[in-house]
Amino acid sequence: METLHLVLNAVTVIFIAATMFAAGLGATVSALRGVFADAPLLLLALITNMVVIPLLGWGIGALFSLPSASFIALILVASSPGGPFGAKLAMVQSGDIVGGAAMQVLLASVGSITFAPTVNGLLTAADVGANVSLDVGALVRAVALLQLVPFAIGLLIRRYAEPTARSWRPAAAAVSNVTFLIVLAGMLLGNWQGVVALLGSLALLAGFLLSAIAFATGTLLATGPPVRRTTMGGVASVRNAGPALAAIGIAFNDQPAILGALAAILLSGLAAALPIATLLNSRRKATTAAVTQDPAGGRPHGPGTGVAP
Template sequence: METLHLLFNAITVIFIAATMFAAGLGATLPALRAILATPLLLVLALVANLVVIPLLGWGIATLFGLPTAAFIAIVLAASSPGGPFGAKLGMIQKGDVVAGAAMQVLLAAAGSVTFGVTANAILTAAKVGTGISLPVAALVRTVAVLQLIPFAVGLLTRHYASSTARSWHPAAVTVSNVTFLIVLAGMLLGNWREVVALIGSRTPLAGSVLAAVAFASGTLLATGSPARRTTMGGVAAVRNAGPALAAVGIAFSDTPAVLGALATVLLSGLAAALPIAAVLSRRQANDIT
């Protein structure tokens, strides 16, 4: 069991680092500068993802009366912006893919620093369980190292050796996708009793509602064309699993109940976000014709 635990943690680290390395390889400085050159869009996206959605997660967890493990899971997910699948939702809905990808990596980078502080503040204020307090300094240090350094290396490679970056990018994306599936499978299979117990509970519904209101918040708190605004909504709807997994490992020693609840929240969120993107895609196609 100890060996499997260590293996799970190792694959989680690879997933987080590979995801941000792939994001760096796929990003371009002109695209990032374009977002930075639109200060209102950037500020609104930061407010939506770093303030509004974490507070909505807290509110949803309270409204649904979630048990401690599920409450922790939804707060961790809501506090962690910049999930890589958010940019893919932009592709599905035929939105502003370039702006979505750039915003996703900027939010993931910002979330590396804010995640631990935000999640800890909410869990402390909510007085979850017996009063949970996250090790903020350790979380910020770990998440920042695992996310910011690989992203910076990938971005610099893309800038100074673009042909190398383009050749490495597909492999990095594959590693990210495969390790994410392995981590998700490990969360589900290793904690299947907890996951099964959540079926029929309010936790999957809470995860779906969080994704839906995050999609709406990201869309409303954006500027530009309808395609760009809904793309920002998709980016907001998908939360970053990496920091949340790091928090479960550091603060909760991979407690099965929290891991199972986190897997349920992430999956139910994706299940809610995908149909929204599909509907927007059909609407976009109708507008074109």
């Protein structure tokens, strides 16, 4: 089992780096500027991920009267934004990949600082005592190394060697896709006992609802076209497991019940977010296919296009 965890950790690192590198290869400085210059979008994303979703996790846990271990795990997940699966969901739904990757890195960086006080405040308010104290510097360095650096390298290659970026991007995306499937399978195999132990409880439903409602909330509390709004929803729906795992080790002595609940909640959250992203992708492909193309020139024609049918 220890070997499986080591292999899974290595594959997870490759998945995060490959996903961010592929996103960087498809990014442009002007596109990034458009995201970070949109003050309302940034403000709404921060409020959604730093305030609304943590409170949502607390509310769902209280509503379902979750046992202590599951309640703690749900609060840890809800309080940790910027999960690396956010950029992957942007790819799955054919969304705003550049905006999703940029927002994910920003949220993960800010979340490294806000995570501990948010968790402490919510657990204190819920009368579940725990003093979570984390090395903020280590968390920020992890975000920079695994997410920001690969994204920046891809962005620089796109800016100064665009043909190379275009040729490398399919391979990087393929690595991201394959490792994504391996990470999902590994999460199931490595934590199946904890997941099975929670079958019949409300913890799985709580994780599912947290992710689904976070997806909707992130979409509603965003600006821009629908593609960007649903991308922000996907980023909001998946959370960053790193700080949560660190907190369990430091503040809760790696209690198996909390670790099992964390795995179950993360997996049930992905079970909610992935189908939504897949459905969005299918609808966008159907909309694109519905645009009638001129057989000769491949140009759209029909009412409103200015090209005769």
